[in-house]
Structure formats: structure tokens, C-alpha cells
Amino acid sequence: MRRAALGAGSALLLLWPFLVPRYFVFLTSLVVVNAIVAIGLNLLSGYTNQLSFGHAGFFAVGAYVAAVLTLRAPGVPVVATLVLAGLATALVGLALGIPCLRLEGLYLAMATLAFGFVVVEAIQNLDWLTRGNDGVAVPTAHLGPLALASDAAKYYLVLGVGALMVAAAVNITRTRTGRALLAIRESEIAAQASGVHLAAYRTLAFAVSAFYTGVAGGLFAFVVGFISPDAFDVFLSVDFVAMIIIGGLGSIPGSVVGAAVITLLYDWLAAFQNYRPLLFGLILIGCMLFMPGGIASRMPKWTQQAQ
């Protein structure tokens, strides 16, 4: 069942640009980008119980690193650009994560919220680098001789990177590190007693989460083609949190589904902008009251990764 579904799903995703209109290809790219962020955020929140309201900040760092790098050094292949965007963001994540180690729950949520505001402010003020509020038009990405200009080409780039990131996340849970993270999720005290270095793994989770979000930010810059600081406000962080809450904390398939739900809702409700937060808020409250495990808790068993 699992294999058949995986095979059919991959075939559909590969043929997608030939089956649907261009706009849906673009939309699917956005879903995948958001899914990468949701997985990254879930590695942090779902596994180590650290809630972040600052992932829009990481997302922005990744997007701006990729955009500025492509502007200043057009020769760098897109894969290298994305890795650099991820690494730069992971560094920022470490810089924020290490001092925040002593914080828990509410405090960490607020510290990351503050971080999100500071990033936007920084982008607005470093205009020699980021062009401030005017925003940056992101040049076309190049992969060797290929120029990734069309929606379909960008889609394949996003899909390839997304598949790698999902596979890595699924496999992380099978390594020593992944088992340590799972142990922390179940009980911090029991994990510590079993020799899991809590501080080290929490910091690692912060850095990995930031890496995922940074890579997704870089992809976002290429897919959308134009970035400006107002796209990365605190409400985007809230949307990311909504994705993993709706999808299911600590579940990778859940992250993907949650990202798809929020991204598509965003698109469908584009004409009703004033009602969108109303609906999102109601979904969040309803989810917490009636379905705390998110959609993942209602998905058939074979979709759950082995744990």
C-alpha cells in the first residue's frame, strides 16, 4: 500500500507540469516550499517542544542570502546558492539558539517573536545590501548551462530539493540523533537520564530547523522572483505555526499536509483577505480543542513513518 501510493504520488508529481495550467504549477511549488519550512519547524517544535514564532525571520534570511548572492555573483550554481542560504541561516539559528537554550515555552516563543521583528527591521535598514523597503527583484537561477526561468523549471528545482529534504527528515528519525530527539520529545528528563545531552541536541535542532527554513527561503526567492521585507512579517511566522498545528506536531507527512492546506486556503481566500485570519484563527482554536493531534492523527496508518 505504502509503496504503491509512493510510486503513484511520485509519478503524478513528476508529470504535474504537463497536466495542469501554469498557475497550479507555481502554486504547487509554493506548497513544497512551505512544506520544507513546516518540516523544519516541526523538527524543532514537534520533537524538542520548542515553539518558535520567528521562522519568518529565518525564512527571510534564507531568501535574502540567495537573492543577494545571485545578484552579486551570478555564476554560482543554484544548488550552491541554496546550500549557502541554508548554512547562513543555520548560523543565525545557532546564534539565536545558544543564548535561548535556558528558555522554555513562553519565553522562547517570545524571544523568537522578537527575533522575527528584528530581522525585518534589519532588512529595512541595511538598504545598501537589501535595498530596504523597495525589495529585490531576484535574477533567474542557473544550474550549469540551464537557466531556470519557466514555472515548470522552477517547479522541478523545488521538487528535487523538497524530495531530498523530506527524505533527510524521515531518515533523521532513524539515526542516533533522531532517536535522541524522539526521546527528548517523549520526556526531557528521561532522555537526560539516559545520557542524551539535552542542550547539545536542542541547539542542533535549532540549527537544523533554521537550515531547512533557510533553504526554503532561498527557493521562495527564486519561485516568486521578488522579495521585500513586508512579506516576512510576524503573520507569516503564525502561518508556519498554523501549518504544523493543523498538520500534526511531530509528524512529517502531517507537516506536508498542513503546508498544503494553509497554502491552498491562502490562494482560495485571496479575494476575501479580511476573512482569512478569521478562518485561520477559528481553525487553530478548533484544532486545539477537538483535534490536538492535527490531521496526521486522522491519517491512515500506512502514511505514518516508522518510529
Place this chain on the structure above:
Amino acid sequence: MTTTALVHVVVSGLATGSIYALVAISLVIIYNATRTLNFAQGEMLMISTFVGWSAHAALRLPLPLVLVVAVAAAAGLGWLVERLIIRHAIAATHFDVLIITLGLSLVLRAAAGLVWTHDEFPFPSFFGGRPVVLGPVRVAPVSLGIIGGSLGLMLALAALFRWTRLGRAMRAVAQNQRAARLMGVSVERVYSASWVLAAVVGAIAGVLIAPVIFLSSKMGLVAINGFTAAVLGGFGSLPGAVVGGMLLGVLENLAPLWLPAGIKHSVPFLLMIAILVLRPSGMLGRVRQRKV
């Protein structure tokens, strides 16, 4: 910079600081009862202020009655939210309740936008426009009014916590919920009372600050500064909330004098990160020992 100008800056800092302090107090009241942060505090403040403003616009009510309407609306809203939503999540983790109040803040802001649009409205002030002359210094009456009004409210709250049955019950629940219940305190009633009281304090803060920052669906963001103030003083401590609020207000007003203009808006956030990193328990907070 002259002393006169400095006094002026400090006084207006104390005025904004009093508002931060009030918001911080309302956050701490709920935190002490239910151990959760109410992300929707700012939006509840904004809605009650809007209700008061509508009463003013529709019925031409005098200002003291506007305050009464806003406070009544806040009390009703706080009670409803606690009874209809938070009470059902009583067994949930703090994480879950945090997400619920986050959802609530989205809903309330969107609802306010639908009812009153997202524009900014001028709000009538209790205080005249002519500056008060104190020796060599001229001070805006709004600032003095805000400081005076907030201090009055804080004293009333201190009296409530110290001398009334409800206040004692709230302090007991904050210290140890189970022990309080064993002593015959109705913890549920304290929950309700805390939400109502926090909403009322928020509404008064909203009516006081609205003439200065304009009334809009975005004014709920003041809650973030309120949280910073509460953290600064040590989250959970009411005197800490007051000190933290005042300090934050003054620092925020003084910082642009020495720091580059670009980071003016980041001051509260940078300050919050710094405090959380250096002394997570704040200035007046106690370090909470965790039992295994």
C-alpha cells in the same frame, strides 16, 4: 541636550511606560491564575476600546461613560472567552492554550477589521491640549493624565489583591493551585475573575492610550511591549510588571537620542532578548526551581 528636554522625554516615556505596565499587569494576572500567556490580550484591549468609541460616536456619550462602556465590554468579553473556550482546554498543555489564544487574537483582529475597518480613528482624550507648566518644564497633560490614571488603577489593584477575599484567593491560586482548592477556594471562579479583571485593566489602558496612538485594529500590538515589560520585571510579579513597564517606556524614549534612528523600533525586542538571555527571571522575579 538640556535638562528641560530630558525631563520632557522622561515624562512622556513614563506615560507610555504606564500603559505597558498596565498591559503587563493584565498579562501577569492571567498568567498567575492559569499559567498561560494570553496572546489575545492586545486584541481584547483593542475591541473594548472600539466598543467604547462606537458608543461615543453613536450616542454622544460623555467620556466617563465611554470608559464605563469599554470596561463593561471588556468584562463581558473576558468572561465569555474564559467560559466558552479556555475552560474547555483546562486539561490541555500550556502549549495548546497558547495556540488557542493565538488563534483568538487572529479572530478578534479580523472581526474588528470587518466591523470597524482597518483604518485609524482619532479617539477623544480626557485631558486638554494646553501644556502644564511645572517650573521650567512644560509637560503634555495627556502624559500626566495617563501616568496619574495608571497609578490610581495600580493602587486600586494592589488594594484588591491585598485586602479583598477575591484578591487573596487569586494570590493563593497563583502560589499553589491544589493547596488553594483544598482550602476551599473555587479555582474555576478565580480563573473567570482573572480573565475579567485582566480584560478590564486592558480596556482602561486602551482608553488611556487610544488618544495618543490612534484607535485601529493594529493597536493590539501594544501587548508585545506589555510582555517585554512583564519579562523585564520578572514574569509573574505584579510590582515587577510596573517597574518593567516604566523602565521600558523610558528606555524606548531615550534610546533614539543616542542610537541610530534605524533600530528605534527594535529597542523593545533587543531589550527583551537581552533580558531573557542574561536574567530570564527578570529584575524582581524569582528563579523557579523545577522538580523532577
